[in-house]
Structure formats: C-alpha cells, structure tokens
Amino acid sequence: MSNPDFYHTTVLLNETVDGLDIKENGTYVDATFGGGGHSRLILSKLGPEGRLIAFDQDEDAWRNKPDDDRLIPVTENFKYLRRFLRLHGINEVDGILADLGVSSFQFDTAERGFSLRFDGPLDMRMDKRSELTAAEILRTYTEPQLHKLFEQYGEVRNSKQLAKHIVDNRKAMKITTIAALKAMLAPVMRGGNPNKYLAQVFQALRIEVNDELGVLKDFLQQSAQSLKPGGRLSVISFHSLEDRIVKQYIKRGVWDDNEESKQVLRPINNKPIEPTEQELKANNRARSARLRIAERL
Template identity: 35%
Template sequence: MKHYPVMLPEVLTSLSMVDGETCVDGTFGNGGYCAAILDSAACSVVGLDRDPNVLPRAQELAAEWGDRFRLIQTPFSKMDEVGLASVDAVVLDIGVSSMQLDQAERGFSFMREGPLDMRMEQGGGPSARDAVMHLSVAELTRVFQVYGEEKRARHVANCIVSAREAEDIVTTADLAAILEKALGRRGKTHPATRVFQALRIFVNDELGELYQGLCAAERILAPGGRLVVVTFHSLEDRIVKSFFRRRAGEVSGGSRYAPEVVNLGPAASFTLPKRSVTKPSDLEVRENARSRSAKLRLAVRTEAGVFEADDRLLPNVLSLSELEARL
C-alpha cells in the first residue's frame, strides 16, 4: 500500500524550513515528512520513533541524505532528553501509522486477524489483550467512554467481561466478533472502530505522550521555532488546542473529562499565527481517506521561559501502571 504523508503541503508551509536549519520529526513512521522536509531546503532532520520496525526505512534515508538525516530511537515525549537543543522546528503526526495498521502481527486493526497487542513497542508494558482480560467492567467502561467516545461503553464492557469468562480473548478477530455481536452493524462504520481506538490509546498512553511531547518540544525549540502538530481525532486536538492557547497566555476552557486550566506563567512561550485549525484540501480527502479527520495547528516559540508540565490538561482515566501492577 502506498504511504501518504497527511497534509504534506500544509505541513511544509507551516514549517517554512530554510537552509541550515534543523527540524525534529517526532513521529518518523515511514519517513514521509522527513524525506519531503529534506527535499524542501538544505536543512537537517532528526527523526524520532519508538517503534524498532522503522529502522530499515531510516537506513534508506540516511544512505540518501548522509549526515543531514539521523534517527534516534526514542518516544517523542523524551525529545528533550536525547541531546537536542535549540532546534528550529518540530513536527508531530499523532496516531498510528498506516504501516502499523497494515501489519497483522501488530494487532492494531480489526480488519486483519492477529494477536491482540497494539503496543507501539512490542514486548514492553501491558497489551490490549491484558486490558480486555484484566480490567473491570467499570474500568473498561471508562476507557471506552473517554478514549473511544463510545456511547454504549458499559454495554460493551459487560459483553467483553462475559465473553472472557467463557473463553480467553486472544486475537483481534476474537474481540471484533464480540463487539459486532454486542453493537450490531449500523451504517458504514465497523462496530469495533471506537473500542479498538480506545484500547490503542490506552495501552500506548498516547494522550500522556502527546502532552509530554508538547512540553518537550517547548524546551528544545529556539526562539522563532515552529511547532506543527497534526491530529486525527477530537481528544488529541483538544489537548493541542488547550496547550497552545494556555502557552500563548490564554485561558483554556475545561471539558467534560478535564477541568478548566488557566495560564500559570507570567509570559507567553508561544504565539499563534492562526488560532483556528487548518484542514486538508478536498482533493486530498478524495485521494486519501485517512486525511479526512486531520487537523493541523501551528505555534511559534517566543523568547519567554518554559512552563512546568501540568497534567490537568489530560482526561482522568485509569493509568497504565495500575494495570501493569496486576499482571
């Protein structure tokens, strides 16, 4: 399957790289952004990814671009801990990549049967199977409500717990069958979509990683540095929007899952060239269905100091460490 870097023209315009600058691509994936950024100017790019499966593609880029490109194997939430400082741009494409969805053995997709895993770093931490086999009805309900925005979350949780009492839930097909029976088929959206999304976000702590990644980018960006973030669903965009507006000195309104948070610092650390989101073109949506829910936000670093991280922007849900302690 061909790889489509989502909103590539808009990302390149927002980054506005010039010769001699350095950009951090915090979500390397299949290298689509990296290759285009390297081609856009005589700049350097540092790719970050916690998935070891990206190494062959990174080696191809290194062979093509030489010392203008390098990969650091790390979560983007730790970009401020790997020797990067005073960079000119950071770009984050949040969420699971099409490359990971296409690999049945990763267990991300209900469209391909494989082990119920979903971990970005396979072998590390609890898997999706651990979650569905060990969380209580109340805990599963909360995960599905918040991370999947599933309206029938409690009903789904009850069905999963009943099913696991009869037989272990081992594969993506096992769980998809339970969900299809519990929710039935309505319209074009598969009934497993929201629950699979919720489990993936939970087992990878994606929202926590996103918030910590925004804070880390703030620490390494030079004054005038651009932070470009592409999100794919409302939970991600809500966190980015709140972070940007708070860091720009504005009050961030609360949501049903997170309280109102006010700016804690005396001076803004970012300015917002455009307060609204940028969405993909109609042409891109027609050619690449994955882009239809994408939203791009841009912030520019000021010379002000760095705020302390404050997890009140995150929804209050069971932590991954609480599940890990039971295994």
C-alpha cells in the same frame, strides 16, 4: 534501498512542512518518522549545515531511512524528546513536527493488530518492546477501568454495558484475537454502523496501550521548552481528543481550566488546516487529519 510508498502515504505533506518555515541551516525534529515523507521534504529544504533529528519507536519505520548524513535517527518514543536532544548536544531547535496518526503500514500489517480488516493478535503496541497489549487490557482491567477507558478514549455510547459484558464473558471466551473480540462484541454493539462502533473500541484500546494522550502532553511541553523563540511547531492529529489537547496547549500552555494560563506558543492558524478535496480523493485515510501550527513566543 528505502521505499516510502510501502509504508505510508504522507498526510498534509506540504502544509505541515511549510508551516515550519524551514531555515536552510536550521535544526529540526520529525517526532514521528513513520514513512519518512515529512523528513524527506525537510531534508530537501536544508543546506549542508542543516540537521534533522527523527524519532520513531517502531523498528519497522527504519526500513525507510534515507541515506543522509544530516539525519540523526532516534529509535525511541518522542516523549524522550528533551533527553535525546541533550544527548546529541542540542539545546534548542528551529522547528518540530509530529504526525500523530497510525501509519498505513501498521494498519496494513495484520499481526500488529491495529486494523479491523484482518484477523490477528490483539496487540496494538507501537513499540513492540513494551509489555502491555490490547489483549492484556481486556483480560485484566476491572469493569470500572474498562468503562472509563471506552467512555473517555473511544466515546463509546454504551461504554458501561460494554465493560460489564466483557468482564462477564471473558472467562468463558478468550479475547486474544481481533475475530474473537468482534464475536464477543456483536451482542452489545449500538448504532447502525458496526464498523464505526468497532473503530471506537479499537481507538480506545490503542490509546491506552500506547498511553497516547499522556505522551502527547509530555511532548507538547517538551517541544515548547526545546524551540527557539520564533521556532515553529506543526502537529497533525486524527481525532478530537488529540486535537483538543493540542489546541488547548497552544492557546493556554496548561491542561486544567483551573490553572492560570502560561502561554508560550502563538497559534499561526486559528482554525486547523484540513486536507484538500484533491488529497482526500488520493488518500481517504487523510479525512480526519487536522493540522495546527504554532510559534514559540
């Protein structure tokens, strides 16, 4: 018996699904099944001929799978979107949804290593079959690699000093747990809010472990290739790095400012949709969520 509440409180539920403009007998993709909240709402709007292909590389997510013949589960990262659509004989779809946040269940499971609130191994893998962990990054990356990582992905103010401090101290002090990392970072933390500083460091490590920004770029390009003309794309991001990539691709169809624009999507909302006050009261984790909706030209 699946229980969506054990896993995740779905963010911007109605706004995201409404943005897809569901057709009863259409074919849709939920690229980030997670707790299944978005998928359940899409299924409730589909008729008997409708189909939903749902992706999630995290095996824990599938404890939540609804018993519905219209749902095709894919236990892989959404960077393989085109490959698995073709595998199921699907060339084009009517809509694609992606919620880029870490699920509440992942944050609340200490051994996954995503949360500052618990001690646990420095893991942070969305897909437990992959080899690279946060602990491995801290153990093996060079000082310039760590500097770049914390500066670009965490926007950590003293990223250069932080990288040097880790490299200087990691032989004497193993950094394999969240508690060990916190203890090591204490002397170099900047700003008045230690939790904010640690959150930036954790974000940088998680993005690197899961290649989140590279995967997002692949996904956006494959989404544009997979949507029918008039098909919709709904993407929820949770930090400025993701939102910038989504906004730029919808607007220009390329990443590099020097490249000629190849726009294939049209923004439905010029400004991102944010959670209402009512949603924020019910779920504080939604506070940084930003939804962008686009239509295939």
